[in-house]
Amino acid sequence: MIKTILFDVDGVMLSEERYFDASALTVWEMLYSPQYLGLKADTFTPAPVESEIRRVREQVFAKDDVLNFIKARGINSNWDMVFLTFSYQLIRLVEVLKPQLGTEVTSLLSGQVDRAELAKLREWGATYASDFAVDYAAFTPDFAKGPAQKAEMLLYLNQVAKERCGVETEMFSRNSDLWQLCQKTFQEWYLGDERVAASIGRETMQPGKKGFLTDEIPIVPPAEMIELFRTLKEKGYILGIGTGRPTIETHVPLTEMKVLEWFDPNRVVTASHVLEAEEEYPAHAPMSKPHPFSYVKGLLGLSVPNSEVVNFSLPITNGDEVLVVGDSPADFLAARSIGCKFAATLTGLSGQEARAKFEEVKADYILDDVRDILSILE
Numbered sequence: 001m002i003k004t005i006l007f008d009v010d011g012v013m014l015s016e017e018r019y020f021d022a023s024a025l026t027v028w029e030m031l032y033s034p035q036y037l038g039l040k041a042d043t044f045t046p047a048p049v050e051s052e053i054r055r056v057r058e059q060v061f062a063k064d065d066v067l068n069f070i071k072a073r074g075i076n077s078n079w080d081m082v083f084l085t086f087s088y089q090l091i092r093l094v095e096v097l098k099p100q101l102g103t104e105v106t107s108l109l110s111g112q113v114d115r116a117e118l119a120k121l122r123e124w125g126a127t128y129a130s131d132f133a134v135d136y137a138a139f140t141p142d143f144a145k146g147p148a149q150k151a152e153m154l155l156y157l158n159q160v161a162k163e164r165c166g167v168e169t170e171m172f173s174r175n176s177d178l179w180q181l182c183q184k185t186f187q188e189w190y191l192g193d194e195r196v197a198a199s200i201g202r203e204t205m206q207p208g209k210k211g212f213l214t215d216e217i218p219i220v221p222p223a224e225m226i227e228l229f230r231t232l233k234e235k236g237y238i239l240g241i242g243t244g245r246p247t248i249e250t251h252v253p254l255t256e257m258k259v260l261e262w263f264d265p266n267r268v269v270t271a272s273h274v275l276e277a278e279e280e281y282p283a284h285a286p287m288s289k290p291h292p293f294s295y296v297k298g299l300l301g302l303s304v305p306n307s308e309v310v311n312f313s314l315p316i317t318n319g320d321e322v323l324v325v326g327d328s329p330a331d332f333l334a335a336r337s338i339g340c341k342f343a344a345t346l347t348g349l350s351g352q353e354a355r356a357k358f359e360e361v362k363a364d365y366i367l368d369d370v371r372d373i374l375s376i377l378e
Contacts, residue, residue, distance in 0.1 A: 001320065001321060002237070002320070002321060002322070002323045002341065002377060003236075003237065003238060003321040003322070004237070004238040004239075004240065004299060004321060004322045004323070005232065005237050005238070005239055005240070005322075005323045005325060005373070006240045006241065006242050006267070006295050006298045006299065006322070006323070006324050006325070007239070007240070007241050007242070007325045007326075007370070008241075008242060008243055008244075008324075008325065008326035008327060008328070008331050009241060009243040009244075009245055009250060009254070010243065010244065010245065010327070010348075011219075011326070011327030011328060011345065011347055011348030011349070012219065012325055012326060012327055012345050012347065012348075012370050013218065013219060013220075013225060013254070013259065013370065014216050014217065014218055014219060014253060014254075015216070015217035015218070015219055016348060016349060017217060018190075018212040018215060018216060018217065019078050019190070019212075020057065020061070020064075020067060020078070020349070021053050021057050021212065022078065022186060022189040022190040022212055023060075023061075023078045023081050023082050023085075023186065024053075024056050024057040024059075024060040024061055025048065025053065025056055025057075025189050026082045026086075026182065026185050026186045026188075026189050027060045027082055027085045027086045027089075028042070028044065028056045028060055029044055029046075029185060029189075029206065030082075030086050030118075030181075030182070030185060031086065031089060031134060032044040033206060034122070035115075035205060035206055036115075036118050036122070037090070037093070037118060037121055037122050037125060038122040038125070038126065039125060039132060039134065040126070040130060041132070041133065041134065045208075046206045046207065046208035046209050047208045047209070047210065059136060060085065060136055061085075061136070062136045062137040062139070062140070064349070065137065065140055066085065066136060066137070066139050066140055067081070067349065068349065068350065069139075069140045069143065069144070070084060070085075070153070071328060071329070071330075071349060072329065072357075073143075073148065073149050073150065073153055074149050074150035074153075074290050074329055074330050074333060075150065075153055075330070076244050076288060076289040076290065076328055076330035076331070077244050077271070077286075077288045077289075078186060078244070079179070079182060079183040079186055080153075080154060080174070080286075080288070082182040082183075082185075082186050083154065083174075083178065083179045083182040083183075084139075084153060084154065084157070085136070085139065086182060087157050087172055087178065088138075088139050088142070088157065088160065089134050089135075089136075090113070090121070091109070091157065091160055091161050091164055091165060092134075092135065092138070092164065093121060093125060093129065093132055094106060094108065094109060094121070094161075094164075094165050094167075095164040095165050096129045096132055097121075097124050097125065097128055097129055098165060098166075100124075100128040100129075101124060101128065105121075105124060106165050106166065106167045107167075108120065108121065109161050109165060109167045109169045109171060110167060110168075110169050110171065111171065112171060112176060112177040112178070113171065113176070113177060113178040114177040114178070114181060115181070142160060143156060143160075146159065150290055150330075150333075151174065151286045154172060154173055154174055154179075154286075155170075155172065155173060157172035158170055158171070158172045158173075174285060174286045175282070175285065184200045184202075185205070187199050187200050187246075188200075188204040188205065188206065188209055189209055189211070189212070190211060190212050190213065190249065191211045191213055191248070191249070192204075192209050192210045192211020192212075192213065193207055193208070193209055193210070193211070194211070195211060195213060195248065196209075196211075198248065199246060199248055213248075213249060213252055213253065216253040218257060219347045219369060219370070220369055220370065220371055222257040222258065222259060224371060225257070225259050225370070226257075226258055226259060226262070228370065228371055228373070228374070229259060229262035229263070230262055231374065232262075232373075232374075232377075233262050235377075237377075238264060238267065239262060239263045239264060239267070240263060240264055240267030240268065240269070240298035240299070241263055241267065241268045241269060241270075241298060242269050242289070242294035242295040242297070242298045242324070242334075243269070243270055243271070243294070244270075244271050244288060244289060244294075245270055245271055246270055246271045246272045247270045247271075247272040247273075248272075249270075250268065250270045251268075264301075265302075266301040266302050266303055267298045267299075267301055267302070268298070268302075269294045269295075269297045269298045269302065270294075271288065271294075273294070273297060273302070274287050274288050274293060274294055276306070277293060277297075277306045277309070277310065280306050281306065281307075281310050284310055289328075289330040289331060289333075289334050290329070290330040290331075290332075290333035290334045290337070291334065291337075292314065292334045292335075292337040292338045293309060293310070294334070295324055295334050295335070295338055295340075296309050296312055296314070296338060297309050299316075299322060299338075300312065314337055314338055314339060315337070315338060315339020315340075316338055316339050316340065319338070319339040319340045319341065320340075320341065321340075322338065322340035322341065323340065323341045323342070323343060324338070324340055324341070324342050324343070325342075325343045325345060325367075325370065325373060326342070326343075326344065326345070327344065327345045327346075327347055327348030327349075327354070328348055328349075329357070329361075331344075332344065332358070332361060332363060341364045341365070342363050342364050342365070343363070343364060343365035343366075343367055343373060343376065344358040344363045344365070344366050344367065345367050345368075345369055345370055346366065346367065346368055346369070347368075347369045347370070352368075
């Protein structure tokens with residue numbers, strides 16, 4: 001009998017579309033802004049109109065083919081998506097520059113890549129590869145050559161660097177300076193100029209970004225979500241959240257929609273808590289989904305030390321009492337690691353097309369949207 005229900009946010013309560021827009025815009029900025037690689041094939045602006053956002057999103061993710069591929073391989077973090085997509089193009093640029101600059105350019109991939117190294121690449125690109133053409137669609141067939149899943153995809157960039165540039169490196173990982181730069185630049189886009197300092201500890205490097213936090217799109221009407229969660233709480237279920245969103249990006253929209261108040265505040269676990277745990281236990285990183293940490297933390301509670309969460313014995317013995325509700329393969333894999341029930345909502349990126357995939361992996365329940373959860377509890 002189910003007693004605790006842990007919900008993902010994106011693809012379950014809120015649309016992922018603005019997150020994907022922000023991811024695409026981050027890659028676009030890092031490729032074309034003079035503060036990053038400064039490529040000349042496109043013109044960057046920190047305040048694109050909606051039609052420009054749609055164009056950038058379509059190009060960067062190759063009409064969402066790249067996005068679908070990354071998510072199907074178990075990547076659930078927008079920060080990881082940005083890192084993968086941008087780093088791949090960076091490697092291609094180094095490959096083009098290698099005939100002119102040799103080890104002078106390829107050696108950049110052997111160490112950490114931060115703003116100083118990007119500035120060198122910007123200068124070299126303008127001098128020796130001014131006609132360099134970004135090929136977003138090439139990402140998928142290149143990564144499809146290997147079986148890398150989840151966090152292994154980030155490490156697979158090292159293999160791509162070896163194949164394309166002849167460089168032996170371990171630089172490409174979630175612990176790299178470049179990953180940190182991608183993460184902070186994404187936060188600038190999603191939070192905007194007014195809110196970003198509270199998240200990353202500094203003002204935006206490229207002023208003019210209004211952010212998407214006040215432009216969230218609920219998947220079902222907020223009034224119906226409120227009624228659902230009120231009903232579940234009145235029936236005695238313990239309600240928690242395990243999301244890849246940082247805390248501010250979780251609390252602000254769900255509070256404005258009057259949804260957050262129905263959840264146990266001790267069980268609302270965000271990417272901010274995951275990052276804290278990774279800093280505390282780097283040997284266990286990455287701990288974002290499909291790693292089960294966020295849902296285990298939600299099950300045990302924020303008041304429980306991370307040491308107990310990290311070392312908690314899995315699978316749990318009372319798996320029939322816990323239900324994870326999510327929209328992605330990463331949520332499913334996390335639930336399976338925990339040994340609990342899983343309900344898939346068909347309101348993520350793939351929509352109803354995801355049904356076949358969830359049927360194939362034998363998800364316990366498949367719901368058209370989160371409102372259907374009452375039907376499986378009765």
